[in-house]
Amino acid sequence: MILYGSSLSPFVRKTLAFATEKGMELELQQAGMGGGPPEFKLASPFGKMPGFKDGDFLLCDSTAIITYLEALQPEPNLIPLEPKARARAIWYEEFADTILIAAAGTMFFNRIVAPKFLGRPGDEAAAAKAETETLPPILDYLENVLPESGWLVEDRITLADIAVASVFVNLSHLQWKPNAERHPRATAYIQKVLARPSYAKWVEAEKAMFAA
Structure with missing residues (x-):
């Protein structure tokens, strides 16, 4: 494939x-x-x-x-079967793909894509507004919905975590880090998911692109 x-x-x-x-x-x-x-x-x-x-x-x-x-390949199951858990997993994917990416994507495009790949200056004012105004309330939401287990749905890794974590890789390339005092649970969550082999190899490969 x-x-x-x-x-x-x-x-x-x-x-x-x-x-x-x-x-x-x-x-x-x-x-x-x-x-x-x-x-x-x-x-x-x-x-x-x-x-x-x-x-x-x-x-x-x-x-x-x-x-x-x-x-x-239904197993291991990453999209829950129980109706409420399944719906929540789909919601968190949508949250990542539309709401979280709206802030992170603005920052990443204007600070990396435009200058590095398109050869033109990015809109720093738009990036700064996304970082200081749009992103923090989104992280507040994530902080509040994360269960004690540190997984968004069913106390295990699912599509929900995979989708949300992917956006934070782009932010990590900007040397951005969450405020651990304001968002301690979200900070630990991001670190945990991105340390998994499924993400770690891509994070390192992408860092090498920027170092080249």
């Missing part, structure tokens, strides 16, 4: 980590930003990362791909 995109995308990275947690292997082929093999454009007609290929089956969108992987 082939995943098209860059692990710098939280959506691509989320899909890679999800597959790793399930013991599945995905071959990552670089694509996006106007590039990539013809299969990527067939899989993702609007050029959004990630694209996916399994034999003659082509698909795009991280949530759709993850749904396929979960159905293909």
